[in-house]
Amino acid sequence: MLPTRSEKPRKMGMTMVMDKGLSIRQAEDLIEVGGDLVDFVKLGFGTSLFTSTVKEKIALYRAANIRVYVGGTLFEAFYHRNQLDEFRGWVDYLGCDAIEISDGCIEMAHAEKCEQIRKFSGSHYVLSEVGCKDASVEIPVEEWVSMTLNELSAGSSVVIAEARESGTVGIYDCDGQANSLLIEALMAAAGQDQIMWEAPAKSQQAWFVNLLGANVNLGNIAPDEVIALETLRTGLRGDTFHRFI
Amino acid sequence: MLPTRSEKPRKMGMTMVMDKGLSIRQAEDLIEVGGDLVDFVKLGFGTSLFTSTVKEKIALYRAANIRVYVGGTLFEAFYHRNQLDEFRGWVDYLGCDAIEISDGCIEMAHAEKCEQIRKFSGSHYVLSEVGCKDASVEIPVEEWVSMTLNELSAGSSVVIAEARESGTVGIYDCDGQANSLLIEALMAAAGQDQIMWEAPAKSQQAWFVNLLGANVNLGNIAPDEVIALETLRTGLRGDTFHRFI
Amino acid sequence: MLPTRSEKPRKMGMTMVMDKGLSIRQAEDLIEVGGDLVDFVKLGFGTSLFTSTVKEKIALYRAANIRVYVGGTLFEAFYHRNQLDEFRGWVDYLGCDAIEISDGCIEMAHAEKCEQIRKFSGSHYVLSEVGCKDASVEIPVEEWVSMTLNELSAGSSVVIAEARESGTVGIYDCDGQANSLLIEALMAAAGQDQIMWEAPAKSQQAWFVNLLGANVNLGNIAPDEVIALETLRTGLRGDTFHRFI
Numbered sequence: 001m002l003p004t005r006s007e008k009p010r011k012m013g014m015t016m017v018m019d020k021g022l023s024i025r026q027a028e029d030l031i032e033v034g035g036d037l038v039d040f041v042k043l044g045f046g047t048s049l050f051t052s053t054v055k056e057k058i059a060l061y062r063a064a065n066i067r068v069y070v071g072g073t074l075f076e077a078f079y080h081r082n083q084l085d086e087f088r089g090w091v092d093y094l095g096c097d098a099i100e101i102s103d104g105c106i107e108m109a110h111a112e113k114c115e116q117i118r119k120f121s122g123s124h125y126v127l128s129e130v131g132c133k134d135a136s137v138e139i140p141v142e143e144w145v146s147m148t149l150n151e152l153s154a155g156s157s158v159v160i161a162e163a164r165e166s167g168t169v170g171i172y173d174c175d176g177q178a179n180s181l182l183i184e185a186l187m188a189a190a191g192q193d194q195i196m197w198e199a200p201a202k203s204q205q206a207w208f209v210n211l212l213g214a215n216v217n218l219g220n221i222a223p224d225e226v227i228a229l230e231t232l233r234t235g236l237r238g239d240t241f242h243r244f245i
Numbered sequence: 246m247l248p249t250r251s252e253k254p255r256k257m258g259m260t261m262v263m264d265k266g267l268s269i270r271q272a273e274d275l276i277e278v279g280g281d282l283v284d285f286v287k288l289g290f291g292t293s294l295f296t297s298t299v300k301e302k303i304a305l306y307r308a309a310n311i312r313v314y315v316g317g318t319l320f321e322a323f324y325h326r327n328q329l330d331e332f333r334g335w336v337d338y339l340g341c342d343a344i345e346i347s348d349g350c351i352e353m354a355h356a357e358k359c360e361q362i363r364k365f366s367g368s369h370y371v372l373s374e375v376g377c378k379d380a381s382v383e384i385p386v387e388e389w390v391s392m393t394l395n396e397l398s399a400g401s402s403v404v405i406a407e408a409r410e411s412g413t414v415g416i417y418d419c420d421g422q423a424n425s426l427l428i429e430a431l432m433a434a435a436g437q438d439q440i441m442w443e444a445p446a447k448s449q450q451a452w453f454v455n456l457l458g459a460n461v462n463l464g465n466i467a468p469d470e471v472i473a474l475e476t477l478r479t480g481l482r483g484d485t486f487h488r489f490i
Numbered sequence: 491m492l493p494t495r496s497e498k499p500r501k502m503g504m505t506m507v508m509d510k511g512l513s514i515r516q517a518e519d520l521i522e523v524g525g526d527l528v529d530f531v532k533l534g535f536g537t538s539l540f541t542s543t544v545k546e547k548i549a550l551y552r553a554a555n556i557r558v559y560v561g562g563t564l565f566e567a568f569y570h571r572n573q574l575d576e577f578r579g580w581v582d583y584l585g586c587d588a589i590e591i592s593d594g595c596i597e598m599a600h601a602e603k604c605e606q607i608r609k610f611s612g613s614h615y616v617l618s619e620v621g622c623k624d625a626s627v628e629i630p631v632e633e634w635v636s637m638t639l640n641e642l643s644a645g646s647s648v649v650i651a652e653a654r655e656s657g658t659v660g661i662y663d664c665d666g667q668a669n670s671l672l673i674e675a676l677m678a679a680a681g682q683d684q685i686m687w688e689a690p691a692k693s694q695q696a697w698f699v700n701l702l703g704a705n706v707n708l709g710n711i712a713p714d715e716v717i718a719l720e721t722l723r724t725g726l727r728g729d730t731f732h733r734f735i
Binding site: 025028029030032033034037202224225226227228230231234235236237238241242245 | 265266267268269270271289290291292294295296297298318319321322325326349350351378409411
């Protein structure tokens with residue numbers, strides 16, 4: 001039997017797509033084929049600053065019931081320069097309804113990160129991210145778990161488990177293999193609806209679907225992989241075919 | 246001298262493109278740039294189920310004289326559930342004129358596979374595929390050859406040599422290197438117009454063009470690689486430059 | 491502080507995009523999102539011969555103040571067949587305002603290459619390329635430097651340092667790692683405005699931005715990476731975040 005897929009508004013089985021600078025038409029194409037399947041669009045890193053039609057694009061996404069936020073790296077760039085008011089102004093000018101709070105590039109006390117989550121969660125849907133973008137920094141499992149729980153308490157709706165666009169850091173090793181111990185510890189501590197796993201590579205998406213089923217939350221999906229991901233979620237592609245029969 | 250390329254309707258030099266969920270406009274773009282070069286579009290694995298505009302898209306392809314079929318994995322998913330009537334209904338509802346019959350994910354007696362080929366070949370153009378999607382399963386060369394010949398006898402117009410979208414199984418090893426012994430045995434047994442080689446990676450496409458010339462049948466080509474492939478076929482890219490001078 | 495980016499018409503911080511067969515709409519999309527950021531479009535290898543709407547597409551690029559030229563491999567294919575008049579005719583028919591002169595696939599005396607640069611530079615903006623497409627051929631550093639300087643003297647406006655679309659030859663090793671010695675020798679000999687580094691992979695783009703700053707000339711950029719590259723240039727992506735704070 002094919003698995004039943006959750007529907008919008010979803011709490012599980014969510015898909016977050018990384019938009020690195022799509023044109024208006026390309027965003028319309030994404031909505032045409034995957035509008036019902038995509039729950040979040042992340043305007044990756046600082047790309048929102050360099051896309052002249054970004055405001056119009058965000059309006060299109062939101063009209064399709066897709067939450068939109070700018071990449072956490074942009075939050076960090078403003079934070080690092082003591083310009084959080086300007087950051088809030090930029091996000092509100094764009095019309096984003098969500099915000100990602102991360103510390104993948106900068107040093108930030110965890111209490112301070114939670115304080116930022118608390119502040120923004122009053123006005124925005126907050127996603128926070130745990131994990132360092134530097135492959136040489138390894139966060140111990142217990143610390144990763146406790147940061148995740150603290151951030152949820154502080155007001156994050158979803159905590160993202162970092163992998164970058166490359167899928168070779170955070171919850172994966174440098175070859176893109178998943179860190180099972182870490183992932184199982186996170187699963188045991190938090191609910192499936194509270195975590196989003198970054199899984200840019202097909203093998204990673206399949207790994208999570210095989211482990212956690214069709215309705216796992218997956219992020220950093222490329223725009224042209226949204227339909228292919230749906231076949232993985234439902235066992236209609238070789239990699240997950242045997243999960244659902 | 247540049248090699249002469251075959252023209253539609255081709256029996257050799259065919260190109261099969263994998264569509265993993267293109268929008269209507271993206272399909273139109275593919276037709277604009279490569280309509281004369283593309284002979285088949287495969288709606289990869291189960292993606293046809295999740296693309297709301299798929300019927301309209303298929304009509305566009307067929308109007309451009311491109312044969313369209315759904316990925317063999319979808320045939321297998323229906324077959325495995327004893328729903329072949331529903332499969333036939335779905336394919337006919339979509340307006341596909343071709344069908345792929347494969348057993349890459351499931352166990353299926355070869356006689357039974359040939360029986361399915363026989364049945365469908367009465368009403369549809371049939372492509373069948375030899376090769377397992379599981380990298381740990383190796384089919385002996387003689388068996389691969391005899392399966393290919395049996396499936397042609399049973400009614401397949403073209404037999405596809407499996408490589409997946411990744412290009413790392415079937416006729417390639419896990420590093421994507423071609424299995425020369427297998428490929429030469431297939432060439433010796435069947436005609437160039439009877440086999441289609443899946444060759445998703447540029448190095449694989451170049452390898453086949455260097456071995457078999459401009460008019461080799463190649464499949465699993467990404468939509469945005471169709472024109473680049475044409476330069477490989479004609480020696481107007483570094484990788485095959487010296488093949489044709 | 492974010493770095494200041496150069497503006498059109500640029501001599502430094504130029505971006506060259508590789509177009510392998512975009513449709514008219516896809517070219518319009520590229521112009522919408524990156525028209526101000528893209529200085530050159532290269533119609534890769536021989537693709538200009540197989541794209542029916544290429545003349546219209548070139549007109550679009552040029553109207554957006556983007557220089558357009560056909561890949562050096564096409565120059566070499568015509569040269570090798572003693573058809574340079576036909577090559578000039580093709581380029582002029584297309585409406586390209588620039589020409590790439592290279593010898594990556596063929597043997598050509600350096601004096602002859604410089605002579606071709608001299609001839610074409612009377613009528614066209616000339617880019618010439620140093621580096622062999624064959625990974626087994628290694629050009630000594632001093633020879634690479636002297637060829638670069640000779641070609642600039644002969645009339646090249648910019649000399650391209652070869653990497654192919656794969657980013658695994660020329661200024662990189664087979665793993666895509668940059669050859670620092672060669673690159674520093676070139677930097678010492680010529681101006682930053684006289685060299686364009688092919689850098690198809692993100693890690694290579696980041697490497698050059700970290701070494702030479704925001705306004706380094708980079709080539710072989712994929713069309714859908716133009717905005718992402720801008721975030722690398724300005725330190726708004728993890729890989730170059732610490733370069734500019």
